[in-house]
Structures are given as structure tokens and as C-alpha cells.
Amino acid sequence: MIAGDLGSRRLGIDRGRGGRPGSQGRHHRPLRRVESRLLLAAATVFGAWLTLRASPWLLWPDAGAALLLLGLAASFSVKGSVVDIGLAESVARGVSAALHGMAGAAFVARPVARTRWRLAAVAPVGRGLLIAIPIAALIAGLLASADPIFASFLRINLDFSQVLLDLVYVVAGALAAAGLLRLAAAAPIDRVDGPVWRLGTIEALVVLVGLDTVFAAFAIAQAIAASGTGAATLSAAGVTYADYARSGFFQLLWVAGITLVVLVVFSRITGFASRSGRLAFIVLAEVGIALTLLVVAVASTRLSLYESAYGFTMLRLYSHIFAGWIAVVFVLLAADMAGLWHQRRWFVGATALTALGLLLAMNLANPEAIVVGLNTDRAMASHKLDAQYLGELSNDAAASLLASQSRLEPALAGNVHDVACVGSRTYTPSPAAFNWADAAAAQARRTGC
Structure with a gap:
């Protein structure tokens, strides 16, 4: 029971009033913290780019970044900081935001429902319109068939598919705004330090040894290819060296992304029984990061060769950008595992900051x-x-x-x-x-x- 209450509070949910999110009397609270205001200002910056750029390669990331920053401003309006947030707390705040977003419509509907007595006065008007519209439509149709000038008044040039799309966007935006209001009015999320259970040191070391072994074998393969001694293997596979050098870059980037997730998750869920176990984990993780950076470099080189042969596209340019960004994130992870600024949980916030900074730079540079x-x-x-x-x-x-x-x-x-x-x-x-x-x-x- 205590654990359930603690979990609910961590997600900003008060079970004392039927389990409804945000029911602890914190409604209409302004964003008083400087950090929330800065996040709100950053969201405005990315929102402004929606009126400056036309590329869908920028518009959708800009819209996502603006919504993310608005959610962070609401989530950190009372406590917490983007420069001191761990992986578990990021997940908790994300779940909380999703729950409040789904319940946002009901949150806004409650004060509207309190004015339902006023709607009773409008009911006769609605009934009158239901009667008047068919009559007016019939008469207008007859008059239009009799008078072409009058008929021209009734010709409305509307793109109904665009109107429907605009309506969808308006409804989605309204629901998102309602969810943000509910999130800002909810109970603050307490610090979340991750699960109580921990993976054993031996299990984690076995995983990292396996990962490093695979990467080391890949590094040897690259050395063989560079020296030319692997020509027979390529010939047997029916692949020329030119084709070999220009292929596989997307798979290599996927490998880098998956490795990043594995290293981050295992560094957070592994319990270390001794100092030597922790040191062994850090060494193996740092080796894995170094080898993964080699994979990223190979992917970027192969993509460059492919572009030289077939030209540049937005997908290929964004693949280059992703390769550079994920290399920076691996460097940040290496610094985090080495104990840099260990008093704070800064890795998640720094990663998000580099992504937002990169997106801002792309808006300025115009990728197309x-x-x-x-x-x-x-x-x-x-x-x-x-x-x-x-x-x-x-x-x-x-x-x-x-x-x-x-x-x-x-x-x-x-x-x-x-x-x-x-x-x-x-x-x-x-x-x-x-x-x-x-x-x-x-x-x-x-x-x-």
C-alpha cells in the first residue's frame, strides 16, 4: 500500500481523490521557477521556426521540440531540473505527461460543465436552427436555380480535405494544450532514482564482454578490408570493393543506436557489490564506446563514398547528422561513466540539450x-x-x-x-x-x- 502511494505520487497522481491525476489543490499555479520560464521561452523559439521554414524535415522536429519543451516547463514548474534528472525519472515524467495528456479534455471539461445551466438558455435557439436550416436550404436551392447571380453567392470555393485536416490539427492542439494545463496543475513528481532491484555484476560484465568481442571482430574485419587481404572473401560473395565500401551504413548506424541504449540501461540497472566490479564495468563500457565510435566513423565514411557515387539526399544528409550527434552522445556517456560531475545526474539533460542545439543549428543552416x-x-x-x-x-x-x-x-x-x-x-x-x-x-x- 505504501509502495503504491509512493508510485502514484512519483507520477503526480493523488489516490486520495479517486486516483485522478492532479487533484491536490495545485490548480492555476503559475510557472514561477526560472528554469520553467527558460524552457517556455525555448519552446517559443522552436515554435517560431514553424513560420520560417517549409521543409517537413524541419517542421515536424520543430513541432515535437516545442511540445517537448512545453511539457518539460509544466513538469518542472515546482521541483526538479533538466540538469539533474536520471533515466528512471525521465521515464516517470514521460508517463506522467502521457497520463495527463490523455485526461486533459476531461480536465478542461469540468469547469465548462459547471456552466451547463447557461446552455439551457441556448437550447431553444438550437431547436430553431434545426427547423430553419432545412427550410432555408430548400428555398435557397430554388432561388439559385432561378437566378444565376444569386446562385453565385452560394458557390463557396472550399477544399474540404484541407478544412478537415485543419480541424484535426486544431483538435489535436487543443487536446495537447489541455494536457499541458493538467500537467502544470498536477502534484509535483518526487525524485526517482531507478528500480530497487539490480542486475548482478557478473551478468552485466558478461553482456559487455560479448558486446566488446563482436565490435573487436568488426574492427579486425575493417583492418582486413583496408589491407586488401579480404579481396577473395568479397569476390566469393559476389561483391566488389567499391560496392562493399558504399554499403551497410544504415545498419551500422542502427548498431550504434542499439549499443547506446544497451550501455545506458545497463549502467543504470547494474548493482556493484565491489569496487573492482564497478571498475571492470567502466573499463569494458569505455572500450565498447571506443569501438562503437569506430563503427560510427566507418558508417560515415561509407555514406560519404555512396554520396560521391549517387548524390546527396535529405535522408543521407540526416544520416550524417545523426552519426555526428550520436558520436557526441557517446563521448558524453564516456565522461558520465568516468565519473565527471558525479554529484548530478546530468547525462540525460545534456543529451537532450545537444539534440535541441543541433535542431536549432539545422533550422539556421537550412538543410535543403x-x-x-x-x-x-x-x-x-x-x-x-x-x-x-x-x-x-x-x-x-x-x-x-x-x-x-x-x-x-x-x-x-x-x-x-x-x-x-x-x-x-x-x-x-x-x-x-x-x-x-x-x-x-x-x-x-x-x-x-
């Missing part, structure tokens, strides 16, 4: 413009360019694509002109729907097409 520039540089040397793919990019790439014509040979420049000038040259949205990238693309087409 980078892909256009890299393909243009390659086309100047290889005289090959996939203009059709570049034309499928969003308006973030339009200005760079039109500007690239001056650097290309006439035939390739003509292909670029054909695909870059397909879009609209006018842009007159309502202020609420304005997007800077769309406006810049229209301006570029007016001057470059």
Missing part, C-alpha cells in the same frame, strides 16, 4: 539548401544532377536551386530551371498563415524564372 549546394558541387565535377529530386524539395530549397543555375552547364541549368519554376510566383496568404520560406520562394521565382 545544403543538399542543393552539395549536389551542385558534385554536378560541376561529374556533370550529373538529379534535378527531378531537387525539384521535389520544399520551398526552403527554391532560392538556392534557382541560384545554382549560374554554376551549372547549360543542359543541367535548363533542367534545374524547369523544375524550380513550377511553383507559384505569387504569395498572398492571410497574416495567420504567413510563412517566410513560401514568401521567399515566390519572390525567387519572380526574379529567377
Whole structure:
């Protein structure tokens, strides 16, 4: 019973009132902590990029980052810190946010229900509309068939699929806002230090030895391939060295991601009975990190070779970015395991900060413009360019694509002109729907097409 109450409190749930989240009288609490305000300001920054960029490769991560930061601002509004949060507490806060998000609609509906007596006064109007609408529709239809000018008044040019999509977004946003309100008004989550049970030291060391052995064998394979002594093996497999060097990068990145999860989880759930056991774990983990960084380097090199042969795409660019980011995260993990700043649980927060910083840098750099520039540089040397793919990019790439014509040979420049000038040259949205990238693309087409 005590354990159940403690678990509920850790998730911000009060069982004293029927198990309803956020029922400890903390409603309408403002975000008084400086850290929550900073998180809220950061969410605003990423939200602003939704009006500056048009690429779905940025819009969805920006929306996710803004929502994540809003959730963190609500979760840390009373206690806790992003620079002192462990893996278990991250999971607990995530579960709490999900529970409050699902119950957000009911949280907002309760004060609305208190005004239901006012709805009784509106009921006659609703009944009148139910009677009036069919009559008005019948008369309007007859008048429209008799008078074409009157009929033109009834022609409403609406894209119902877009209206439906907008409605879905509005409802989803409203539910998310309701969940954030409930999360901010909920009981604060206590510090969570992880499960009471621990994995044995021997079991964890066996796992790490197995992991390091596999990585060491892979390192030997790379040395054999680099020396040329593995040519017979490649020939027997029907693979040329060029194909071998340009393949497998996605699998290698998956290996790095899975290894990161394994090392982080095992470092948190392993119980050490002696100092020597802890030291052995740290040494094996650091070796595993070093070998994984080798895997990341091999993946990045193979991807570069593939891009030299076949060109650059957004997926390949993002794979490069992911490889660089996960290498940084492994370095952070190595520092954490070595005992750097051991008074605080900083790894999770630092990892999130590097991801958000990288996303902000990508917004500033415009990845689609980078892909256009890299393909243009390659086309100047290889005289090959996939203009059709570049034309499928969003308006973030339009200005760079039109500007690239001056650097290309006439035939390739003509292909670029054909695909870059397909879009609209006018842009007159309502202020609420304005997007800077769309406006810049229209301006570029007016001057470059």
C-alpha cells in the first residue's frame, strides 16, 4: 500500500481523490521557477521556426521540440531540473505527461460543465436552427436555380480535405494544450532514482564482454578490408570493393543506436557489490564506446563514398547528422561513466540539450539548401544532377536551386530551371498563415524564372 502511494505520487497522481491525476489543490499555479520560464521561452523559439521554414524535415522536429519543451516547463514548474534528472525519472515524467495528456479534455471539461445551466438558455435557439436550416436550404436551392447571380453567392470555393485536416490539427492542439494545463496543475513528481532491484555484476560484465568481442571482430574485419587481404572473401560473395565500401551504413548506424541504449540501461540497472566490479564495468563500457565510435566513423565514411557515387539526399544528409550527434552522445556517456560531475545526474539533460542545439543549428543552416549546394558541387565535377529530386524539395530549397543555375552547364541549368519554376510566383496568404520560406520562394521565382 505504501509502495503504491509512493508510485502514484512519483507520477503526480493523488489516490486520495479517486486516483485522478492532479487533484491536490495545485490548480492555476503559475510557472514561477526560472528554469520553467527558460524552457517556455525555448519552446517559443522552436515554435517560431514553424513560420520560417517549409521543409517537413524541419517542421515536424520543430513541432515535437516545442511540445517537448512545453511539457518539460509544466513538469518542472515546482521541483526538479533538466540538469539533474536520471533515466528512471525521465521515464516517470514521460508517463506522467502521457497520463495527463490523455485526461486533459476531461480536465478542461469540468469547469465548462459547471456552466451547463447557461446552455439551457441556448437550447431553444438550437431547436430553431434545426427547423430553419432545412427550410432555408430548400428555398435557397430554388432561388439559385432561378437566378444565376444569386446562385453565385452560394458557390463557396472550399477544399474540404484541407478544412478537415485543419480541424484535426486544431483538435489535436487543443487536446495537447489541455494536457499541458493538467500537467502544470498536477502534484509535483518526487525524485526517482531507478528500480530497487539490480542486475548482478557478473551478468552485466558478461553482456559487455560479448558486446566488446563482436565490435573487436568488426574492427579486425575493417583492418582486413583496408589491407586488401579480404579481396577473395568479397569476390566469393559476389561483391566488389567499391560496392562493399558504399554499403551497410544504415545498419551500422542502427548498431550504434542499439549499443547506446544497451550501455545506458545497463549502467543504470547494474548493482556493484565491489569496487573492482564497478571498475571492470567502466573499463569494458569505455572500450565498447571506443569501438562503437569506430563503427560510427566507418558508417560515415561509407555514406560519404555512396554520396560521391549517387548524390546527396535529405535522408543521407540526416544520416550524417545523426552519426555526428550520436558520436557526441557517446563521448558524453564516456565522461558520465568516468565519473565527471558525479554529484548530478546530468547525462540525460545534456543529451537532450545537444539534440535541441543541433535542431536549432539545422533550422539556421537550412538543410535543403545544403543538399542543393552539395549536389551542385558534385554536378560541376561529374556533370550529373538529379534535378527531378531537387525539384521535389520544399520551398526552403527554391532560392538556392534557382541560384545554382549560374554554376551549372547549360543542359543541367535548363533542367534545374524547369523544375524550380513550377511553383507559384505569387504569395498572398492571410497574416495567420504567413510563412517566410513560401514568401521567399515566390519572390525567387519572380526574379529567377
